[in-house]
Amino acid sequence: MTRLDMLRFARRVVEQQATRQLALIDRWIADEEQREAQRRAAGARKDRAAAWLIQYGLNRTNADAMHVGDCWAARKTGRCRVAGR
Template sequence: MSEDLPSRLELLHFARRVFVQQATAGLAQIDRWIADEERREAERREAEAQKPTPPEWLLQYGLNRRNADAVHTGDCWAAAQSGRCRPVGRAEALDALRHQVPTCQYCRPDTALGVLE
């Protein structure tokens, strides 16, 4: 009857084969996760590179879209919230300040433009 049972050495070899098989499968899974994350990171970098650069200055217009309400820096969060802005150059932003268009109290474009009251 003891001949039917595997020896201790055979059991150890079997355990080693099972362990190698599971380790190989585990490494393959981790390699897939690494490849997926590298792909996602490359896509994020590509999307960031394709994102247009924000304008330097923004003019916010009123509800009638005619009168300028405020001057903002191009990366101002308050301007992004309003949705009524258009990009302008430095000269146009300075001109708006000369015409008494108020400045944003959050981004302070007058300081960035070098115009202090």
């Protein structure tokens, strides 16, 4: 094997390693972009308060009360659902 053959071999090895590392970094970037999009979506859902909430009784079938979306009592009971149109 000549010196030129060894240099070409070394170049191919470095090129393969660099390609693998770039693919790995691209995968990390895509994963982080997906996590960031999920965080933003969760924040948007959290910021969007319901306009009205229906509070259900202990048996969870009978409606007991209506609450404004940011009512402290509705958060306290934990038995409320968002009222649809």
